[in-house]
Amino acid sequence: xxxxxxxxxxxxxxxxxxxxxxxxxxxxxxxxxxxxxxxxxxxxxxxxxxxxxxxxxxxxxxxxxxxxxxxxxxxxxxxxxxxxxxxxxxxxxxxxxxxxxxxxxxxxxxxxxx
Amino acid sequence: xxxxxxxxxxxxxxxxxxxxxxxxxxxxxxxxxxxxxxxxxxxxxxxxxxxxxxxxxxxxxxxxxxxxxxxxxxxxxxxxxxxxxxxxxxxxxxxxxxxxxxxxxxxxxxx
Numbered sequence: 001x002x003x004x005x006x007x008x009x010x011x012x013x014x015x016x017x018x019x020x021x022x023x024x025x026x027x028x029x030x031x032x033x034x035x036x037x038x039x040x041x042x043x044x045x046x047x048x049x050x051x052x053x054x055x056x057x058x059x060x061x062x063x064x065x066x067x068x069x070x071x072x073x074x075x076x077x078x079x080x081x082x083x084x085x086x087x088x089x090x091x092x093x094x095x096x097x098x099x100x101x102x103x104x105x106x107x108x109x110x111x112x113x114x
Numbered sequence: 115x116x117x118x119x120x121x122x123x124x125x126x127x128x129x130x131x132x133x134x135x136x137x138x139x140x141x142x143x144x145x146x147x148x149x150x151x152x153x154x155x156x157x158x159x160x161x162x163x164x165x166x167x168x169x170x171x172x173x174x175x176x177x178x179x180x181x182x183x184x185x186x187x188x189x190x191x192x193x194x195x196x197x198x199x200x201x202x203x204x205x206x207x208x209x210x211x212x213x214x215x216x217x218x219x220x221x222x223x224x225x
Contacts, residue, residue, distance in 0.1 A: 031210065033212065040218070041217060041218070042116075042201045042203075042215030042216055042217055042218050043156065043201070043203075043213075043215050044215070045212040045213065045214065048211055048212060055211060056211050056212065091155060091156070095210070102146060102158045102161055103146070103158070103203075103213065104158060105148075105155040105156045105157070105158075106155055107154065107155050108155050
């Protein structure tokens with residue numbers, strides 16, 4: 001495995017439904033990050049994990065959002081009761097965890113809420 | 115607080131040079147540069163740590179001016195493949211917990 005993978009790549013859902021995304025980081029990376037990107041904007045930080053511990057969450061992450069990384073490997077991001085404003089690209093990135101080291105992004109999951 | 119990138123957009127002919135700036139109102143620990151093509155994930159280009167270090171590979175280089183809290187990305191002899199949106203991501207400490215991204219600079223290189 002040479003990169004970060006995300007699944008699904010695209011998700012269309014109706015308002016009010018729950019959705020779950022998965023991210024598989026680069027295997028030796030202990031830090032995993034979730035970002036959200038809307039059209040024409042830079043990625044916005046949502047949350048990050050060091051191993052299985054969720055160390056920081058953005059104020060953007062409302063109560064409807066929850067993220068887990070149960071065994072310190074893959075991570076899931078769940079959005080409950082989706083709203084149209086949740087439509088965005090959800091990006092996962094992983095890094096070796098030392099500051100000043102790069103984060104490598106996955107291809108993203110594009111969510112469309114109808 | 116989000117760093118400010120300038121210009122917002124630039125159009126070049128192949129072979130021309132460009133400079134993209136990233137400015138912060140807060141003291142920076144590091145600046146990360148990424149390029150993103152339409153519909154794809156951001157791709158890491160380089161990191162600069164405070165200390166005014168200049169880095170580069172091939173015809174893309176960058177500098178970090180600690181005094182001005184600014185980083186500049188230099189693209190020389192641009193190629194068609196350089197087209198995309200360039201983002202700077204900033205760290206304000208050495209915790210390595212997150213990047214704060216600027217709004218991006220859209221670069222289009224024409225033949």
